[in-house]
Amino acid sequence: MTVAPSLRPSLLRRVLVGVAALAVGSAAAVTTGPAPSPASAAPGPDPAVTQHVVAISIDGLNPSAISPERTPALTRLRRNGAGTLNARTEREMTVTLPNHTGMVTSRRIEAAEGGHGVDWNDERQDPATVQEAAGGPVGSVFSVLNNNGRSAAVFTSKEKFRIFDRSWDRGVDRFTRRTDNRELMTLAIRDIARQRRPFTFIHLSAPDVAGHADGFMSRAYLRAVQAADAQVGRLLAALDRRSRLRANTTIVLTADHGGRGEGHSDPTKLDNYRVPFLVWGAGAARGADLYRLNPDFANPGTGRPTYSAPRQPVRNGMVADLALDLLGIDAVKGSELDRRQNLEVR
Numbered sequence: 001m002t003v004a005p006s007l008r009p010s011l012l013r014r015v016l017v018g019v020a021a022l023a024v025g026s027a028a029a030v031t032t033g034p035a036p037s038p039a040s041a042a043p044g045p046d047p048a049v050t051q052h053v054v055a056i057s058i059d060g061l062n063p064s065a066i067s068p069e070r071t072p073a074l075t076r077l078r079r080n081g082a083g084t085l086n087a088r089t090e091r092e093m094t095v096t097l098p099n100h101t102g103m104v105t106s107r108r109i110e111a112a113e114g115g116h117g118v119d120w121n122d123e124r125q126d127p128a129t130v131q132e133a134a135g136g137p138v139g140s141v142f143s144v145l146n147n148n149g150r151s152a153a154v155f156t157s158k159e160k161f162r163i164f165d166r167s168w169d170r171g172v173d174r175f176t177r178r179t180d181n182r183e184l185m186t187l188a189i190r191d192i193a194r195q196r197r198p199f200t201f202i203h204l205s206a207p208d209v210a211g212h213a214d215g216f217m218s219r220a221y222l223r224a225v226q227a228a229d230a231q232v233g234r235l236l237a238a239l240d241r242r243s244r245l246r247a248n249t250t251i252v253l254t255a256d257h258g259g260r261g262e263g264h265s266d267p268t269k270l271d272n273y274r275v276p277f278l279v280w281g282a283g284a285a286r287g288a289d290l291y292r293l294n295p296d297f298a299n300p301g302t303g304r305p306t307y308s309a310p311r312q313p314v315r316n317g318m319v320a321d322l323a324l325d326l327l328g329i330d331a332v333k334g335s336e337l338d339r340r341q342n343l344e345v346r
């Protein structure tokens, strides 16, 4: 279905949601608002289907490590949500900072092609910001939320993520770094329960750290995946104890890259560029495969599609535009991955 641009369907829908919110209170409006548009609707955000998005990135999570016994929490997200274990990273690089910058900007990496330009993976402060890296303005889920008067927080286990706080200072209302993943999750859960922010980003590093020390997919690595899963399980348990919060929260879980053996930096290897992408909660279908839900996207098999492939794979860089879509907000200006917000998760 094509709708004339002059009708501004997304704006109209948002006005309707707003009116409903004024009439009956925002919590009820989210669950009783206008019915979602069909999957073929014009681009732009659907009405808000959730009040809170928690994006979780498990650093270096190879989907081959996911199993009901080892990762009960991820298995719950997968079985009771909409997801795929065959999503893709950024095509250019399979390392941490470039891929996480992709997640929060929904851009590719290569600056000359409109990407965010963060093509390094350390704590350097020159360039100091993503905007300097790109050579121009770069928005993010944080800046868009800030422009909409909404709040966001980042909980990360690596110092290099500080560039997000420098780049979108007003959009990142809280930035917390703890190496200890358990302590980090404790702080994140407390913040999620108390602050009820629209967007929280949580980064768990344990599998990547174990992978570099003992090999990706090694026994030590698999134990670290299990430990990361346990942290996700703590968040799910915290939501289970708060039924209203849980009813209004959606989790989007992915990874920056996978890995096997010594590392993960070769972007041409399947084990490095294949990642999970799981959506669970208020805004997500239960037990759905994302490629079956989305005929506009194509399961890449074992391939590594370019950004110009007519049907794109689900990519980890779709986190920002999807999160905004779930919250009923337009995509990040200048973004590319799910810019039309047509990745449907329900």
Ligand SMILES: [Zn+2]
Pocket: 060, 096, 208, 212, 264
């Ligand atoms: Zn690594």
